Amino acid sequence: METRILASVLVAAVALSACSTTTAGSPASEATTSASASGAASSPTSSASIPYTLTAPHPPANEGNNGTSFDPCVAYTAAEIRSWGVDPEKVEDTGRQGLEIRGCSWSADGWQLAQTVINNPISDYLNNPQYPIAHRQTIGGLDAVVYQDRVTGASGCYVALPSQQATVHILAGIYNEKTGRKGLPDPCAKAIEVATFVATKLPK
Structure with missing residues (x-):
């Protein structure tokens, strides 16, 4: 099922967050406060239009x-999402699962x-x-x-991009x-292709 690979993303991200001793930037409350003063990170709200x-x-x-x-759920047009080869109407909001990550x-x-x-x-x-094969790349x-990661193996590939005091992951x-390998012969090539576009949208 579709949810299997997405579930592995959620588990890996939450596990890493739980065991990591490093946090990006200030604590969440301070990051939110400084956003209004300096134009840095500010929390996306539920009022965004997602037609x-x-x-x-x-x-x-x-x-x-x-x-x-940055909110990946509202950052793109339907045409942009479709250009990646996926259906903009077949969407799942991961932020509704009550975990430490949000996205779509x-x-x-x-x-x-x-x-x-995250x-x-x-x-x-x-x-x-x-x-085990993580590497830096511009x-x-x-x-x-x-x-x-060890869960998805060669069936999935991720790109992590920095944005303000957080990281945006593209999987x-x-x-x-049987059907997916035809549409996605090289997961890393697709992840990098999409990440190259996403990078143009990210606040620094």
């Missing part, structure tokens, strides 16, 4: 993911793209046994990390090998 994707109320950021004002995923036949936000630095994904002019993943 072509989500049908349920879109939850605001929480203290685990409010380090950037869009699916195609057997594969999906997910974009999530308050930790990209350095957390380097030299970590959970992500993507869209940003210092990014490209990685796979390209296969949840049905």
